[in-house]
Amino acid sequence: MSTDRxxxxxxxxxxxxxxxxxxxxxxxxxxxKDQFDGIFRRRYFTNHGPxxxxxxxxxxxxxxxxxxxxxxxxxxxxxxxxSLGLSGKVIVPSFTFPATVQALYWAGIEPVFCDVDYDxxxxxxxxxxxxxxxxxxxxxxxxLWGGLADTTDIERLAENHSLKLLHDAxxxxxxxxxxxxxxxxxDVSVFSLHATKILxxxxxxxxxxxxxxxADQVRTIRNFHSSHTHAAVxxxxxxxxxxxxxxMALLSLTxxxxxxxxxxxxxxxxxxxxxxxxxxxxxxYDEQCSGNYQYFNFEIDDVRFGLTRDMxxxxxxxxxxxxxxxxxxxxxNLSPYDVLFPQYANTLPNTDKLCLRTLxxxxxxxxxxxTADRISRLIRMAHDDAHLVKNQLAEMP
Ligand code: T4K
Numbered sequence: 001m002s003t004d005r006x007x008x009x010x011x012x013x014x015x016x017x018x019x020x021x022x023x024x025x026x027x028x029x030x031x032x033k034d035q036f037d038g039i040f041r042r043r044y045f046t047n048h049g050p051x052x053x054x055x056x057x058x059x060x061x062x063x064x065x066x067x068x069x070x071x072x073x074x075x076x077x078x079x080x081x082x083s084l085g086l087s088g089k090v091i092v093p094s095f096t097f098p099a100t101v102q103a104l105y106w107a108g109i110e111p112v113f114c115d116v117d118y119d120x121x122x123x124x125x126x127x128x129x130x131x132x133x134x135x136x137x138x139x140x141x142x143x144l145w146g147g148l149a150d151t152t153d154i155e156r157l158a159e160n161h162s163l164k165l166l167h168d169a170x171x172x173x174x175x176x177x178x179x180x181x182x183x184x185x186x187d188v189s190v191f192s193l194h195a196t197k198i199l200x201x202x203x204x205x206x207x208x209x210x211x212x213x214x215a216d217q218v219r220t221i222r223n224f225h226s227s228h229t230h231a232a233v234x235x236x237x238x239x240x241x242x243x244x245x246x247x248m249a250l251l252s253l254t255x256x257x258x259x260x261x262x263x264x265x266x267x268x269x270x271x272x273x274x275x276x277x278x279x280x281x282x283x284x285y286d287e288q289c290s291g292n293y294q295y296f297n298f299e300i301d302d303v304r305f306g307l308t309r310d311m312x313x314x315x316x317x318x319x320x321x322x323x324x325x326x327x328x329x330x331x332x333n334l335s336p337y338d339v340l341f342p343q344y345a346n347t348l349p350n351t352d353k354l355c356l357r358t359l360x361x362x363x364x365x366x367x368x369x370x371t372a373d374r375i376s377r378l379i380r381m382a383h384d385d386a387h388l389v390k391n392q393l394a395e396m397p
Contacts, residue, residue, distance in 0.1 A: 006381055007318040009388055014374055015320030022196030023294050023364040025259055027251035035247030044243060048223075051246035058253055059206055062174075063183035066215040068207045069241040069249075070222050073170040073192030076205030077103035077140075079239050080188045083207075083217035084138065084164045091131050092140040093123045094330035094344065095351040100142055100168050101331045112136060113332045113341070115348040121145065121283065121297075125153035132157075138164035141186060145283055146198065146263075147291035148177035151185050158186070166190070171295065173199045173206075174256050178288045183208035188218075193249050196364075198263075198292040199256055201249035204241055256292075259365060263293035266363045266372045270296050273376030277383050279305025283358075294364060297326070299357040306386025309357050311393055315382045321362065321375055328355040 005011030026032075039045060052069050059067035070076045081090075081103060090104055094113040101111050112131050117124040121144050128139060139158055141151065158165040165186030169175075172182040173191045183189045188211075191197075193204030207218050216231040222239040274280050283297040302308040307315070309325070316323045330351045331337055332344040346352070361375055382389055 006315060006378065006385060006389065008315050008392055009385065013318060013320045014378060018320050018322045019362050019371065020322045020366065021324050021360050021362045023198050023200060023259060024195055025200045025252055025255060025365040027248070027255065031251050032248065035251065036244070039243045039247060046240055046242040048240065049243040051243045051250060052241050055246040055250050058250065062253070063181055063208050065183050065208050065210040066212070068215060068218050068222070069246065070205040070207060070239040071241055072203045073190055073194065073205040074099040074103055075237070075239040076190040076207050077168060078106050079218055079221045079237065080166055080190050080207050081107040081109065082221055082234055083214050084166060084187055086138045086164055086166070088135040088137045089133070090138045090140050091123070091128055091136060093142050093351070094332040094348055095121060095327055095354055096142045096168065096331060097327060098331050098334060100140060101337065104140060111337070111341070113344045113348060115350050116354070118350045118354070120149040121354065122149045125157045128154065128157060132161055132163070136163065138166060140166050140168060142168040143172040143175070143182060145295040145297045146171050146175055146293055147285040147289045148172055148175050148182055148185070149286055150177060150288070155186065170197070172292070173197065174260055174292045176290045177286065184210070187211060188214060193245070198259060198294045199249060200252040201241070201245040204245045204249055260292045263363050265369055266367055267293040267296055269369045269372035270361060270376060273373065274298065274379060277305070277380060279303070279383070296361040296363045297358055299354070300359065301357070305383055307382060307389060309359050311389065312379065312382055313359060314393060315389060316378065319378055323362070324360040325358070326360045330355045
């Protein structure tokens with residue numbers, strides 16, 4: 001039962017077990033057991049087995065392009081970069097999960113950090129244009145928070161400058177913009193099937209493309225030796241998906257639409273409850289976007305809200321709510337990039353501001369509308385009692 005006092009002010013915590021961000025969908029145990037029974041019976045555990053083949057077939061239909069399964073989203077990005085023949089420098093946002101930039105660096109490519117548009121949280125043609133030089137071979141565009149922004153200007157820009165466009169769609173499975181799927185943006189889109197994502201393969205990734213030549217390269221690069229394809233590739237790696245991952249992802253795929261619906265209900269509840277609180281600005285999906293609503297991202301203006309983002313985070317954590325600061329700090333301020341590329345310090349104002357202000361609340365299979373109501377109530381209480389919370393935090397060691 002909820003108390004009328006915030007835990008940080010001495011009340012009883014709202015949740016006794018931590019409530020996490022992330023979809024964290026678990027299929028019915030019997031269905032998962034059946035998948036494993038099959039794997040054990042066949043004694044075929046990995047190396048493009050029947051479940052991976054089935055998953056690739058189902059995903060190709062779902063995404064309406066060629067879908068190739070890999071071990072995780074990060075390896076998916078690395079393989080995609082190589083299959084597109086990218087080298088030299090690639091333009092990338094700093095406001096992203098470190099994996100986006102790490103994939104570039106592993107592929108021997110120098111990141112050119114680009115600021116994001118303050119409202120869409122994505123890089124825009126306006127921000128990208130001045131960064132295009134002779135050494136730049138591509139753009140690594142990132143879609144955040146389970147949605148998609150309008151990318152037509154960026155696609156035109158890439159085409160005009162003969163740049164490859166790689167889409168980090170790790171958040172964006174089952175999202176579309178103006179009825180165009182997230183798999184159709186750029187030359188290649190990469191999705192993550194991490195347990196926290198809308199499509200759960202425990203770990204996992206999908207490389208999606210409509211280009212047969214690129215698909216052939218991807219299939220060759222992901223397997224360190226023999227492959228059914230014989231594309232000439234610069235190098236190979238082991239990025240295969242296991243049967244266990246595919247078995248889980250197949251079950252999760254049948255539930256994706258339902259999970260999106262549930263997420264939307266939770267997202268709308270948060271929106272209704274929090275939108276009028278002074279100092280809170282909620283990340284809005286574009287009207288033409290149909291998202292998967294797996295992330296509820298909002299911004300705190302400390303002057304109007306009464307507490308900084310980090311103070312509110314402490315309040316929520318003491319209630320057993322494991323809210324997250326996605327993403328803070330920006331990748332350009334993270335090791336080793338801060339030392340390797342010090343020229344970006346203080347040049348990405350929107351990124352720096354978002355990194356200081358944004359917070360992510362739990363949405364997903366572990367949550368309900370009631371969860372969203374309870375968390376919202378605590379956030380409102382934190383705003384109402386901001387001066388008490390501030391004093392309390394000042395006294396804490
Ligand atoms: N590009 C972008 C834009 C990305 O956001 C990501 C990954 C990638 C590329 C790379 O994709 P992958 O290589 O991961 O496929 C989490 C996820 O691990 C990561 O996949 C995701 N983005 C990122 C946004 O979130 P962490 O470091 O925050 O994970 P962690 O372990 O702190 O988990 C998040 C919360 O979920 C915690 O509160 C614990 C809880 N949790 C987690 C797992 C795995 C559970 O309760 N159960 C679980 O099984 O990165």
